[in-house]
Amino acid sequence: MNGKLLIGLGCACLPVLCAEAQPVNRSVEAPAAGELVISLAVGDVTVRGWDRAAVEVAGQLGEDARELELTRSGEQTIVRVIPEPEESQRSGQGETELFVSVPMDSRITVNGTNTDILIAGVMGAQSLHTVSGDIETETWAGNLAAETVGGDVRVSGRGEVEEATLTTVAGEIEVTGAFRLLEASTVSGDIELDILDAVQMILNTTNGDIEVHATFDGRAQLAAETINGDIDLEVGEEGNLNLDISTFSGRIENCFAERSSGAAVPGGDVAVETDMRRGDRRRGGGELQVTADADSPTVRARSLNGDIEICSS
Numbered sequence: 001m002n003g004k005l006l007i008g009l010g011c012a013c014l015p016v017l018c019a020e021a022q023p024v025n026r027s028v029e030a031p032a033a034g035e036l037v038i039s040l041a042v043g044d045v046t047v048r049g050w051d052r053a054a055v056e057v058a059g060q061l062g063e064d065a066r067e068l069e070l071t072r073s074g075e076q077t078i079v080r081v082i083p084e085p086e087e088s089q090r091s092g093q094g095e096t097e098l099f100v101s102v103p104m105d106s107r108i109t110v111n112g113t114n115t116d117i118l119i120a121g122v123m124g125a126q127s128l129h130t131v132s133g134d135i136e137t138e139t140w141a142g143n144l145a146a147e148t149v150g151g152d153v154r155v156s157g158r159g160e161v162e163e164a165t166l167t168t169v170a171g172e173i174e175v176t177g178a179f180r181l182l183e184a185s186t187v188s189g190d191i192e193l194d195i196l197d198a199v200q201m202i203l204n205t206t207n208g209d210i211e212v213h214a215t216f217d218g219r220a221q222l223a224a225e226t227i228n229g230d231i232d233l234e235v236g237e238e239g240n241l242n243l244d245i246s247t248f249s250g251r252i253e254n255c256f257a258e259r260s261s262g263a264a265v266p267g268g269d270v271a272v273e274t275d276m277r278r279g280d281r282r283r284g285g286g287e288l289q290v291t292a293d294a295d296s297p298t299v300r301a302r303s304l305n306g307d308i309e310i311c312s313s
Helices: none
Strands: 003-008 022-029 035-050 054-063 065-073 078-085 097-103 108-121 126-130 135-139 144-148 152-167 173-188 193-206 210-228 231-235 242-254 261-264 270-273 282-290 299-304 308-311
Touching: 022 065, 054 065, 054 078, 126 135, 135 144, 152 261, 193 261, 231 299, 261 308
Parallel strands: 035 078, 035 097, 035 108, 108 126, 108 135, 126 144, 135 152, 144 152, 152 173, 173 193, 193 210, 210 231, 210 299, 231 308, 242 299, 242 308, 261 282
Antiparallel strands: 003 065, 022 054, 054 097, 065 078, 242 282, 261 270
16 A cells, blocks of 8 residues: 655745744554655654554654655655755754654664654664764664764664664764674764673774673674773673783783783794783783683774773673
């Protein structure tokens, strides 16, 4: 079934009558496990999952929005806010704010410009993009891609997500839950993770700290790198980690008990250290390498100007 609803909100009235935002409340039938695509330039959008086979859009359109387009074609439902022409746009307090209810098994794509995005109770894959705005979502089983330029990314994992890619330029990244593959990258901001049963994590920031509390699944891999910032890792089990850690101008603090550590060198020889005692855990710069076995998780951490601390979770 195809359907199309157009909510015309163009204003030909007197300016005083057009100053306020226009309320909207429309719905269309939708498949239980279809795709929802939302597009808007300015405004905030909140999406929640429910148990009805319909998409409902409520809220208001701001002064710079001409109309809301709600369309359905096959498995895909599209919510699009059409802006006023640039020469007709007015500055005022009325802003677009949409509350979208969608079948909980739907897949979601949101594209915004100056847009805050909030997602809750949706089981399918999510692709969330905004230029200037925060992204906050909870995930269940579907893969996640979240990208913003000027904003924070916050993710709560409620199920086990196979793959999550999180990116921001000027903002922080905070994640909790179970993720098999997690990539997180920010230029100016911190990364803070609390992860269960991770298989692979790739973390990068230029000007920020990285803090990770994680349990590992099997031969997991963690790579964390920052230019100007500290790295604080509480990961894995003591005595069951391969470590490759280095900092150029910071300190390395190892919370583990005394152990042998080795670094493979050309020719197959192994250089062994045994001086990592509890009473002397700090070094100024340099490297820390610990070899467990091939089936143990591997942790690689790099900081140019920062301290690195590693402890068991």
